[in-house]
Amino acid sequence: xxxxxxxxxxxxxxxxxxxxxxxxxxxxxxxxxxxxxxxxxxxxxxxxxxxxxxxxxxxxxxxxxxxxxxxxxxxxxxxxxxxxxxxxxxxxxxxxxxxxxxxxxxxxxxxxxxxxxxxxxxxxxxxxxxxxxxxxxxxxxxxxxxxxxxxxxxxxxxxxxxxxxxxxxxxxxxxxxxxxxxxxxxxxxxxxxxxxxxxxxxxxxxxxxxxxxxxxxxxxxxxxxxxxxxxxxxxxxxxxxxxxxxxxxxxxxxxxxxxxxxxxxxxxxxxxxxxxxxxxxxxxxxxxxxxxxxxxxxxxxxxxxxxxxxxxxxxxxxxxxxxxxxxxxxxxxxxxxxxxxxxxxxxxxxxxxxxxxxxxxxxxxxxxxxxxxxxxxxxxxxxxxxxxxxxxxxxxxxxxxxxxxxxxxxxxxxxxxxxxxxxxxxxxxxxxxxxxxxxxxxxxxxxxxxxxxxx
Numbered sequence: 001x002x003x004x005x006x007x008x009x010x011x012x013x014x015x016x017x018x019x020x021x022x023x024x025x026x027x028x029x030x031x032x033x034x035x036x037x038x039x040x041x042x043x044x045x046x047x048x049x050x051x052x053x054x055x056x057x058x059x060x061x062x063x064x065x066x067x068x069x070x071x072x073x074x075x076x077x078x079x080x081x082x083x084x085x086x087x088x089x090x091x092x093x094x095x096x097x098x099x100x101x102x103x104x105x106x107x108x109x110x111x112x113x114x115x116x117x118x119x120x121x122x123x124x125x126x127x128x129x130x131x132x133x134x135x136x137x138x139x140x141x142x143x144x145x146x147x148x149x150x151x152x153x154x155x156x157x158x159x160x161x162x163x164x165x166x167x168x169x170x171x172x173x174x175x176x177x178x179x180x181x182x183x184x185x186x187x188x189x190x191x192x193x194x195x196x197x198x199x200x201x202x203x204x205x206x207x208x209x210x211x212x213x214x215x216x217x218x219x220x221x222x223x224x225x226x227x228x229x230x231x232x233x234x235x236x237x238x239x240x241x242x243x244x245x246x247x248x249x250x251x252x253x254x255x256x257x258x259x260x261x262x263x264x265x266x267x268x269x270x271x272x273x274x275x276x277x278x279x280x281x282x283x284x285x286x287x288x289x290x291x292x293x294x295x296x297x298x299x300x301x302x303x304x305x306x307x308x309x310x311x312x313x314x315x316x317x318x319x320x321x322x323x324x325x326x327x328x329x330x331x332x333x334x335x336x337x338x339x340x341x342x343x344x345x346x347x348x349x350x351x352x353x354x355x356x357x358x359x360x361x362x363x364x365x366x367x368x369x370x371x372x373x374x375x376x377x378x379x380x381x382x383x384x385x386x387x388x389x390x391x392x393x394x395x396x397x398x399x400x401x402x403x404x405x406x407x408x409x410x411x412x413x414x415x416x417x418x419x420x421x422x423x424x425x426x427x428x429x430x431x432x433x434x435x436x437x438x439x440x441x442x443x444x445x446x447x448x449x450x451x452x453x454x455x
Contacts, residue, residue: 065238133290270448
């Protein structure tokens, strides 16, 4: 009866993985032992109790709590503020101050202005193409930081999904290995009994001991990996250090399969590396355009007001003294010869050509990566199908041996060995499925479609 339940559970798992049911769900999934996976917990669950998560809810929590995303947002905000500094030169700027001090001789300050008790200065750039080009370059760089922010979010999605899916795989593998340990123990006991009766050589007992020790070793390794994944997920999701996590085996959403028809074209439009390279080209174009217009005149609106004092001896050097003074107008500079402009144009041209060459190279690279990762995904599909059929064959073999065992044609040791083989095929299938999911996530991220899968 135990094995009938195991076979029934195995069929349920194969249906869950092999039928291609992609929609995320919280339904109960039977494990090989006939045990049910935990249902998602109700909202408002008390602190410290295990948190039951779906893949989608885990990703949503990670996006809300990721420190990497918080840092990327601050960097995007920093770039935006930096771009506003250059733009502010084309907005009104008003300054107030004083140049009061002792004077001997002609009254003046180091800046060339007359000493004053109080003064107000107004400046505003009206026409300055090099400065305008620099401002547009900084604005484009600020926009590129938003692309970087999206890439950071995609990284969080990928790492969280990978950890979630692997944790589900590891826990299922641990369940299989613990069942395998029972079979290994039974084989060891039967072999030991037969060796005591003179039907087995000592080497067979040693082999059974080795199998049992190997299973124990693998259990310990997987338990260590389970702990690592739990710690990582707690950090990503913002959970407490001792907070339990319950996950359920899931496939990626159906959209992940539907996006495969034209991934190269999608990558040309949405790949983060390409978007950043294109943004860099636009920024360098703005800078070159501005530098080329450096031969144009610059126009700046200026205005000053000064309140002067008698004790600075103005009456000794000027025919008429006036306390209140106001000036307003524009300051125009016409470049007759500017070596700096010529060199700035050359530098901007080289920077633009470099960015254009980088963009062309990136396009070729992304196209090749998408094709290579598409082939890799197809290979993983084939490997998963092979593993599924091997598992199905092992389960069918178990059914045959159980019938033969009930008829007395085979002994218990042969049945338990078949169970060991079935468990091995189960773990191979879980590994193949996880590797396929890894390849799928990697391909979607390269094509710039990862975030759209969970929208």
